[in-house]
Amino acid sequence: MTTPPPSTPHFDFHLSNPGALIAAIPAVLGFVPHRSLVLVTIDRGELGCVMRADLADDMTDRIEYLADLAAAAGADAVIAVVVDAASSDCRACDDRYRDLTLLLVDELAAVGVELCAAHVVDQVAAGGFWRCADGCGEEGRVDDPGASPLAAAAVLDGRRLYGSRDELLQVIRPDPVAGASMKRKLALAARPPGGAVSRPDADVRRDVEAALTAAQQVAAGDQPGRDELVRLALGLADPRVRDTLYALAVGECAEQAESLWALLARNLPEPWRVEALVLLAFSAYSRGDGPLAGVSLEAALRSRPTHRMAGMLDTALQSGMRPDRIRELALTGYRLAEQVGVQLPPRRTWGRRAG
Template sequence: MTPHDFDHHFDFDAGGAGFDLNRPGALIAALPAILGFTPEKSLIVVSVDRGQLGAVLRVDLGPDLRDGLEGLVSVTASARPEAAIAIIVDPEGALCPMCNDEHRRLCTALADELDGYGIPLWAAHLVDRVGAGGRWHCVDGCGSRGRVDDPEASPVTVAAVLDGRRLYGRRADLESVIAVTDISRTQRVAEALAALQAGGCTPDADDPADRAYRAVQDGLDAITRIEKGETLTDAEIAVVAHGLADLRVRDTMYALAVGERAAAAETLWATLARLLPAPWRVEALVQLAFSAYVRGDGPLTGVALEAALRVDPTHRMGGLLDAALQSGMRPEQIRELALTGYRLADELGVVLPPRQAPGRRAG
């Protein structure tokens, strides 16, 4: 199992929302808000840190999962939690004694892997569905069982919505945020990019600093149009994408993720990711991943990075963010990378939106 085979969500302050980690029905109901989507056919590992909810990882159930737990557990262990809880979501398996035996073996293997890091597996629950009235029971046959609380009424869900997080019905809905679906328009954007290159927009065409300044301004102008509810033209998308080919431009743009216009900037990167052809879309995907990482959206960060590194496995910032994500580095640590963007903006003479408070979500 590689790191890209599972979704990673950072520590969520559920304690402040009146969340009770000791109630399985409440813990399961909180999963859609924690992960950003409703999990199906999944193994979910919840780390426990000082009695509170820590990082949460999710992986698809599959026949080879038991033999590939090492990567999942190593990421779980990177935050050095005091314990872990396993939740298996399986509609068929919850009603099938033979399937339950397989799930029990899976949890035994998981417990053995965790034990290698000195992390006890406190409990393992099997649930048929993550929804109000879903049925759960302990995997090891301890006799504990119950109903799942209503996810929409979960205090964790309420806290997530108030915090500006978008929740998706399924993981596929999350993947659609970056999916290239309008092939004809992507082709038009590709033609516009080709025209820009043919028109003499090469690294030595004019003063590099002036070119970088204009490219950053083009990005800010595009964000302004998005904030006004306007649709970017193919030519405007091509201009922004072409500007991101400059290392100073993209390093400057990372600062937008911590600024007061972060939500519109993230919309811009998602739009470019859906419309740009490869390899141009890589930079938009990494910008989107950085923005999502900064606001603590691990699943979207992972989806964007997976798509970017599939096209360019050697991408500098993409590789750095991927390593940080898999090691459990906290969003507030990643935010510090944006300071370089503000420094570069000063050098170029560009005025970026002011930084917003660290606790505020981009949306």
């Protein structure tokens, strides 16, 4: 996973202070990492994208992949942080951390990126204990992640911070009971997901308006019934409906629409949930929530690797493209809405905090 930092005003944030740097990681990733290798990229002396991979016995392929991502993001250098609860009472693990550091040095050098430092920490929490991964002797305590300037900036950006990656995944985790029930209904549908059957403008308009109504319903705490969810799934099978709805990510009802996409992602079966996942990813990315966008795109591409929009968004996210560039794609939705005669909510005014 690659995540750009929150778009923020200038903060007195020192990359050379390991305790502060480690405390800032949850604000950028969107969750508290456990058993992870985290690479914090540095771009012209400033904090860049942050990448994470699960720890494994053999990290060769994962480190090679992360090094390629760091290079693609234009990083000059990276700082590595190994999050391993065993590090506090497992001095025998030191050789493994040193080997991992050497592997990082080699793989990063191969793509023209420098490893500035490597730290091992037992937990990313206030008072967590960190030390050098290469045995240099430096050590210290982690600052309070909740007091990090980047945590404050993330909250101002409208991002939720999760206690773990599993908690983040709960946002899109499918409900097998609901999915099985919906699958029987959708199996009788005339329009398969991804279908390209041309439909009258009036039908497209009704499906877009149904999605707007459902978003307001979800925002009011009233979950649509299964028949209505099936209708929404059928609407998303039409490319013109789906492409129009991308515009909601930059409109005044963006939060309501995002809640609807998350609800559909949890309740629709494969492969119908893919379009909801991509709409959710686009909405999250547009407001700067790279973690939610990342897990949504991962799930969508796992189900349909050839999905064009998911692939494009994933490439943009992995390369560290800023949310303001992504939001430009929503303009197509407004043009399509005008063509079919549907009135979308006005566009939001995005300030600096929004990316």
